[in-house]
Amino acid sequence: MxxxxxxxxxxxxxxxxxxxxxxxxxxxxxxxxxxxxxxxxxxxxxxxxxxxxxxxxxxxxxxxxxxxxxxxxxxxxxxxxxxxKQVKVEVKEIRFGPQTDEHDYQFKLKHAKEFLTDGNKVRAYVFFRGRSILFKEQGEVLLLRFANDLEELGKVEQMPKLEGKKMFIYIAPKKSGVAKKSQQKRDREEAEAAEKAAAKAQKEAEAQAHGTLADVKGGEALKKLADSNKE
Missing domain, CATH: 3.10.20.80 (Translation initiation factor 3 (IF-3), N-terminal domain)
Structure with missing residues (x-):
C-alpha cells in the first residue's frame, strides 16, 4: 500500500x-x-x-x-x-431514562464534558419505554438542562426532537478557547479578582503605614539622642 x-x-x-x-x-x-x-x-x-x-x-x-x-x-x-491536522470527529451517545436520578445524571454529564473536550459531538437521548412516553415533557426538560450544563464546552446543533420512542438532542464542541463562560461564573471570577485587589491594596497600605511609623519612631529616637548629647 x-x-x-x-x-x-x-x-x-x-x-x-x-x-x-x-x-x-x-x-x-x-x-x-x-x-x-x-x-x-x-x-x-x-x-x-x-x-x-x-x-x-x-x-x-x-x-x-x-x-x-x-x-x-x-x-x-x-x-x-x-x-x-485533520481531526476525526466522532459522535458519542449518552442515554437517559425519563426519570434519571441525579447521581446517574451527573455521571453522564461528566462523560459528555470529556467527549466535547476531546472534540467529539454528543448525541444525547431519552428513551421512552412503554407508557413512559407520557413523560416526554419531562424528558425534554432533562435534555435542555443537559445542554445548559454543557454550554461552556458545546453548542446545540439540534433542539430536543422526538423520533419514535427516543427524543434526541445534538451538541457539537465549541472551538478551543472560544467557549463562553456563564454569567454566574463571570460574576464569581470578577468578585474574586476584586477581593484579591482589595487585599493587595490593604497589605500595601499597612506596609506603608508601618514604614511611616518606623520613620517617626526613628526620628524621635535621634532627637532624644541629640538632646542628651547637648546636656
Missing amino acids: KNDKKKQLKNQYRVNEQIHIREVRVVSDNGSEVMPTRQALNMAREQGVDLVEISPNAQPPVCRLIDYSKFLYQQKKHQKEMKQ
Whole structure:
C-alpha cells in the first residue's frame, strides 16, 4: 500500500525528458521566464537538478528547477502534516431514562464534558419505554438542562426532537478557547479578582503605614539622642 502511494505521488509530476511540450515557464525565487523546454533542461543539467513540471494545465506549463527526490520528500511530508491536522470527529451517545436520578445524571454529564473536550459531538437521548412516553415533557426538560450544563464546552446543533420512542438532542464542541463562560461564573471570577485587589491594596497600605511609623519612631529616637548629647 505504501509503495502504491509513493508510486502514485511520483507519477503525479513529469520530470526532465518526460516533458514534451515545446516551451515552459520556469519559476524561481527571482521570478519567472518563458523559454524553450530544451533550454530549461540544459539549465537543470548545469545546476545539477531536475526540471519538474508542477502546473501542467497552465499556458505554458509551469516548471521548477529543483532536486526531484527532495521535492517528493517535501510533498510527502506536507501530505502527512495535513493528514495529522485533520481531526476525526466522532459522535458519542449518552442515554437517559425519563426519570434519571441525579447521581446517574451527573455521571453522564461528566462523560459528555470529556467527549466535547476531546472534540467529539454528543448525541444525547431519552428513551421512552412503554407508557413512559407520557413523560416526554419531562424528558425534554432533562435534555435542555443537559445542554445548559454543557454550554461552556458545546453548542446545540439540534433542539430536543422526538423520533419514535427516543427524543434526541445534538451538541457539537465549541472551538478551543472560544467557549463562553456563564454569567454566574463571570460574576464569581470578577468578585474574586476584586477581593484579591482589595487585599493587595490593604497589605500595601499597612506596609506603608508601618514604614511611616518606623520613620517617626526613628526620628524621635535621634532627637532624644541629640538632646542628651547637648546636656
